[in-house]
Amino acid sequence: xxxIEVSGCGAITPIGLGINAFKxxxxxxxxxFSIQEFTHGDALFQFPAALIEPFDLKQKIAELELxxxxxxxxxxxxxxxxxxxxxxxxxxEAWKNADLFNTAIDSERIAIIAGGSNTQLxxxxxxxxxxxxxxxxxxxxxxxxxxxxxxxxxxSELLNIRGEGYSxxxxxxxxxxxxxxxxxxxxxxxxDAILVVAPMxxxxxxxxxxxxxxxxxxxxSDELSPSELCRPFDNGHRGFVYGQNTGCILLETAxxxxxxxxxxxxxxxxxxxxxxxxxxxxxxxxxxxxAITNALQSADLEPGLVDYINLxxxxxxxxxxxxxxxxxxxxxxxxxxxxxxxxxxHGLTAAGLTEAIATIIQMEEGxxxxxxxxxxxxxxELNFPTEGAVQADISYALSNGFGFGGINTSILLENLSQTKx
Amino acid sequence: xxxxxxxxxxxxxxxxxxxxxxxxxxSVNEKxxxxxxxxxxxxxxxxxxxESLDSDVSRIEFVKAQTIQELxxxxxxxx
Numbered sequence: 092x093x094x095i096e097v098s099g100c101g102a103i104t105p106i107g108l109g110i111n112a113f114k115x116x117x118x119x120x121x122x123x124f125s126i127q128e129f130t131h132g133d134a135l136f137q138f139p140a141a142l143i144e145p146f147d148l149k150q151k152i153a154e155l156e157l158x159x160x161x162x163x164x165x166x167x168x169x170x171x172x173x174x175x176x177x178x179x180x181x182x183x184e185a186w187k188n189a190d191l192f193n194t195a196i197d198s199e200r201i202a203i204i205a206g207g208s209n210t211q212l213x214x215x216x217x218x219x220x221x222x223x224x225x226x227x228x229x230x231x232x233x234x235x236x237x238x239x240x241x242x243x244x245x246x247s248e249l250l251n252i253r254g255e256g257y258s259x260x261x262x263x264x265x266x267x268x269x270x271x272x273x274x275x276x277x278x279x280x281x282x283d284a285i286l287v288v289a290p291m292x293x294x295x296x297x298x299x300x301x302x303x304x305x306x307x308x309x310x311x312s313d314e315l316s317p318s319e320l321c322r323p324f325d326n327g328h329r330g331f332v333y334g335q336n337t338g339c340i341l342l343e344t345a346x347x348x349x350x351x352x353x354x355x356x357x358x359x360x361x362x363x364x365x366x367x368x369x370x371x372x373x374x375x376x377x378x379x380x381x382a383i384t385n386a387l388q389s390a391d392l393e394p395g396l397v398d399y400i401n402l403x404x405x406x407x408x409x410x411x412x413x414x415x416x417x418x419x420x421x422x423x424x425x426x427x428x429x430x431x432x433x434x435x436x437h438g439l440t441a442a443g444l445t446e447a448i449a450t451i452i453q454m455e456e457g458x459x460x461x462x463x464x465x466x467x468x469x470x471x472e473l474n475f476p477t478e479g480a481v482q483a484d485i486s487y488a489l490s491n492g493f494g495f496g497g498i499n500t501s502i503l504l505e506n507l508s509q510t511k512x
Numbered sequence: 513x514x515x516x517x518x519x520x521x522x523x524x525x526x527x528x529x530x531x532x533x534x535x536x537x538x539s540v541n542e543k544x545x546x547x548x549x550x551x552x553x554x555x556x557x558x559x560x561x562x563e564s565l566d567s568d569v570s571r572i573e574f575v576k577a578q579t580i581q582e583l584x585x586x587x588x589x590x591x
Contacts, residue, residue: 167532230556231555
């Protein structure tokens with residue numbers, strides 16, 4: 092497959108607003124876990140979560156120093172979900188970092204793919220509760236923002252994008268699916284660039300409680316602080332901790348990037364998907380290994396050449412063990428591995444894209460961030476940095492994303508500044 | 513409710529939809545389109561105002577109203 096380059100990224104995470112802040116926090120190995128509270132009737136419900144710190148979005152957009160008409164329009168959107176509003180920031184940051192405000196691409200040669208479905212859960216619940224007793228005054232905007240593709244509409248209008256656009260779902264692998272799909276469209280020559288965006292999935296009490304009752308989500312503990320609850324690849328694993336993540340990546344063909352004199356360092360060179368023929372949440376070694384192998388084969392790369400894996404690593408006992416076995420079965424012998432979820436929680440639909448950005452940052456900057464809470468590591472042949480970041484020249488990296496319903500994905504990234512030396 | 517009071521409610525809801533108008537001089541006789549309201553904004557202005565007045569006049573009554581003044585006239589007549 093042809094190299095499809097990463098021209099720009101944008102991110103809003105619990106450990107950093109914007110790419111530079113996210114980069115610094117990854118280097119420092121900062122996690123940011125706290126407690127999400129809900130009142131329901133007379134009852135109080137509490138869950139561990141990695142939350143985005145409250146901030147002034149309009150101020151943050153103004154700080155990007157964009158062309159005034161775009162900046163003004165971006166700050167004026169109302170009646171949109173929280174995830175879509177964060178996606179606006181991330182898309183603008185990616186667009187700016189890709190230098191697209193200065194060197195344009197034909198608007199019909201750019202597409203938008205949003206990763207994730209049912210991302211606006213708390214937003215919808217707020218509307219339902221607000222109008223429950225006054226239904227006849229129902230806010231007409233709900234008819235627009237109930238669709239997952241509202242984010243496509245907003246971003247296409249804001250950035251004048253006129254290629255195709257839609258959202259793709261794949262449970263917790265959604266935004267990895269979006270990246271794989273974008274890479275295929277670009278490789279087929281259908282577009283010059285694709286904006287791949289993963290809006291935050293905004294969970295309500297109903298989802299927190301159902302993930303808890305399923306046994307998938309970590310509960311609060313009297314013995315451990317919230318920052319100690321997310322324990323991927325540790326024998327004390329307790330299930331995943333939800334994390335509020337939003338990210339955006341502008342992918343571009345090498346030809347288009349060259350025309351715009353872009354010196355991009357990172358390319359997405361492969362992607363693999365697979366299904367387990369299983370409706371349930373449980374993972375499969377064979378299925379995960381097949382997705383990894385598909386990713387490697389799509390780039391015609393030997394498994395031994397992968398230097399680093401950004402593992403899906405949710406801190407589910409069965410999930411982590413299955414992934415370690417799948418890595419082994421695929422013949423991978425990376426120098427390093429880690430779980431970004433140990434810092435930013437599990438972004439569910441947005442996890443794949445945010446972790447792809449974490450992988451891109453580490454490749455560009457030549458480091459591997461530490462994995463937190465590995466005080467009693469699971470037995471494996473993988474090398475996890477746990478005492479601070481380590482320096483590493485990464486040529487090839489894999490980033491895994493797996494979802495309920497037997498959905499497995501893996502993307503393969505290449506560091507052009509290493510491989511083209 | 514007097515017409516001035518209804519005009520005030522309409523303006524308050526208009527500022528909610530387009531905050532920038534609060535700092536601008538404009539006439540209640542300007543067309544809503546010229547004030548920057550698209551069809552969704554217009555629908556929202558009517559719904560918000562019906563909500564403020566706790567009234568459920570049919571949206572059809574407002575079809576011909578093109579200005580704040582004309583909207584107020586419908587509210588005065590129907591509410």
